[in-house]
Amino acid sequence: xxxxxxxxxxxxxxxxxxxxxxxxxxxxxxxxxxxxxxxxxxxxxxxxxxxxxxxxxxxxxxxxxxxxxxxxxxxxxxxxxxxxxxxxxxxxxxxxxxxxxxxxxxxxxxxxxxxxxxxxxxxxxxxxxxxxxxxxxxxxxxxxxxxxxxxxxxxxxxxxxxxxxxxxxxxxxxxxxxxxxxxxxxxxxxxxxxxxxxxxxxxxxxxxxxxxxxxxxxxxxxxxxxxxxxxxxxxxxxxxxxxxxxxxxxxxxxxxxxxxxxxxxxxxxxxxxxx
Numbered sequence: 198x199x200x201x202x203x204x205x206x207x208x209x210x211x212x213x214x215x216x217x218x219x220x221x222x223x224x225x226x227x228x229x230x231x232x233x234x235x236x237x238x239x240x241x242x243x244x245x246x247x248x249x250x251x252x253x254x255x256x257x258x259x260x261x262x263x264x265x266x267x268x269x270x271x272x273x274x275x276x277x278x279x280x281x282x283x284x285x286x287x288x289x290x291x292x293x294x295x296x297x298x299x300x301x302x303x304x305x306x307x308x309x310x311x312x313x314x315x316x317x318x319x320x321x322x323x324x325x326x327x328x329x330x331x332x333x334x335x336x337x338x339x340x341x342x343x344x345x346x347x348x349x350x351x352x353x354x355x356x357x358x359x360x361x362x363x364x365x366x367x368x369x370x371x372x373x374x375x376x377x378x379x380x381x382x383x384x385x386x387x388x389x390x391x392x393x394x395x396x397x398x399x400x401x402x403x404x405x406x407x408x409x410x411x412x413x414x415x416x417x418x419x420x421x422x423x424x425x426x427x428x429x430x431x432x433x434x435x436x437x438x439x440x441x442x443x444x445x446x447x448x449x450x451x452x453x454x455x456x457x458x459x460x461x462x463x464x465x466x467x468x469x470x471x472x
Contacts, residue, residue, distance in 0.1 A: 199245060199253065200293045203365040204277065204343075205330070205437040206425040210368065211277055211332040211339035214359065219243035222287035238278050238327035241288055247274035247331040252358055254333075255380045264342040272333035279424040283326035291421070293362050337444035344372035344441075364421040371414060371434065375401065375441035383407060386463050394457045399446035401438055408471070411438070 201214045222243040247252070254269035281288045290296070335343060344365075361369075378384060384399040403411050411434065418430040426433065 198251075198295065200362050201250070201253075201292055201359050201365055202291070202362040203368045203423060204279070204422060204425045205368065205433060206277060207334075208337070208436070208440060209273075210337075210344070211275070211425070212272070212335070212365075213277070213330045213332045214245040214253070215291060216243050216245045216249075217290075217292050217294055221296075222345050224286070237331050241279075241281075241328040241330045242352045243288075243290070244328075244330040247272075247333055248260045248330075256358075264339075264346040267326075267338055268335055268343040269333070269337050272335050275334045276329055277332050277425050278327050278329050280325045280427075281328050281424060282323050284323045284329070285321045288326070288328050291362055293360055293374050337440040338448065341372055341376065341441050341448070344369045345376060352390055362421065363419045366405065367417070367419055367422060367435065371437055372409060372441050374414065375438055376440050376445045378402075378407065379445035379449055384442055394430060398439075399443045401442040432441065 199216050201212055204213070220242055223239065239394045251269040251274070254265045283289060356408060378401045379399070383402050385402055387398050387400050388395040389398050401407075409441045415431040415434045418434060423430065423433060428436075
């Protein structure tokens, strides 16, 4: 079962996944060098290709009408360099990843079904290392719809084809918080400099219980959420919350405008009772 992770980077939700059927380490030891002479990190040996992850999202039962299926069609295939715990020349698996047992292999520590991450590294000490991973990049609007899908807010997909990693369930909680702020009118319009002009945005207003919720979310951020940037949890949370709250407020406004147009077109009024 693949494990899908989420990282907020460059103003977008970036999804990547681990495949338990791929080898834990690649044969290549060299990271490679770009034409500019820059030393490149190695590709993550058991990360799914972006096209495979898109197929996984699109092929889930009912995905034709779900946020996951829409996200797969709208996502941009990209690549990120992540700082991940590593040992023995390869990245460590996430706690959720369970590898199939090879025939005749000894039982791993923890008993049958123990995760790949529960097996201690036999070679070298654990340290952070850079790995290139293929990702699906989703803009704030599409990300909000995907993260609001109940199938990804919990521990896994209904069909059992994949399981959500801790970073993805965390970002789903951030999306629910952002949507709640927009629903309660806890957003204000602002003008932000963009290029040679300004762009109107909705920004969340945190006070009282909302401010405490924001602090709690920052404190609870999994380390995997910060794998693409070394920014502080509060800064990273603020970036994601700003973008998702703006997307939520815009979505609500579109729904309100569409409802008003429907009332005008049908000639009905919410204040008119039928005889």
